[in-house]
Amino acid sequence: DPYAVQQSSKLSPNPASNNETTTREEALRKKEAELAERERELDERQRQAVRPGANNFPPCFPIMYLNIPVEIPIQHQPVVWWLYREWLLFEITLVLNFIACLCVLVSHPESITSAPTSMGVAVTELFTHTAASFFLWYRPVYNAYMKDTSLYYYFFFVFNGFHILYTFYMAIGIPSTGGAGLILLVTLFSDHFITSAIFTLLATICWIVMGFMALFLYKKTYDHYKAAGHTFQEAKQE
Structure with missing residues (x-):
């Protein structure tokens, strides 16, 4: 069909x-x-x-968790990265400062009688200031940008302010202070201790560069703090 x-x-x-x-x-x-x-x-x-407890810093012996891309708001990440670089530069400067003081102690210029004292101070600063700088101003400013709280900003302003003063003080190179700075640099070049002078020159440059870098980042953080409307009263309440 x-x-x-x-x-x-x-x-x-x-x-x-x-x-x-x-x-x-x-x-x-x-x-x-x-x-x-x-x-x-x-x-x-x-x-x-x-996840809590995923410690990753410092890499050689992790005791805490730090992750700028994850924990810091994206608009604040560049500043926090530069603050981290400032802290790293401080550690490099302390190492160069120690090497310079060691070279002065070994070369033993007759015109520099404070070399043993400066060496002892430089060794002490190398170990104590590494931890102190991290916990007294870098970690607080990291937490400040992460949590946006006034109290952490005030910790940073106080201790980083002392850090800036200390940086320029060390750049002067006063005898017996452990600072490989300008005064020591001039003395070494005058006495023709070239190797010690070169390391002292590197340390001096680092002290000065880091001082101005710290000033710039201090002001940048303070401007952000004021723009966000934080106050001292708010910090006291926290």
């Missing part, structure tokens, strides 16, 4: 069309599964990055 054949052709599905639809559905399901797996991986990475 022609009519029955026509009706049968209308009701029968097209095998090619069915295969194409099935292939598309499988591709979509596969893509959805891949996206879901990717989301799970990202969530797991994020969870591991911020």
Whole structure:
């Protein structure tokens, strides 16, 4: 019957069309599964990055968690990175300062009688100031930008202010202070102790550069503090 054949052709599905639809559905399901797996991986990475106790600093002996890209708001990350570089430069300067004082002690210029005292002070500063600078001003300013609280800003302003004064004081190079600075530099070049003078020159440059760098970042942080509307009363309440 022609009519029955026509009706049968209308009701029968097209095998090619069915295969194409099935292939598309499988591709979509596969893509959805891949996206879901990717989301799970990202969530797991994020969870591991911020989970408490995931200590990563310092790298040689992790005792705390620091992660500027994760913990610091993106608009403040450049400043916090520069503050971290300031702290690293301070550590480098302390090492150069120690080496310069050691060279002076070994070369033993007759005109410099304070070399043993300066060496002892330089060794003490190398170990004590490394920890003190981190916990007294870098960690507080890190927390200040992370939590946006007045109290941490005040800790930074007080102790980083002393740090800036100390930096320029060391750049002068007063005898018996452990500072490889300008006074010691002039004496060494005058007496032709070139090796000691070169290390002292490097330390002096680092002291001066770091001092002005610290001043710039101090002002930048203070400007942000005022713009955010923080006050001393707010810090006292915290």
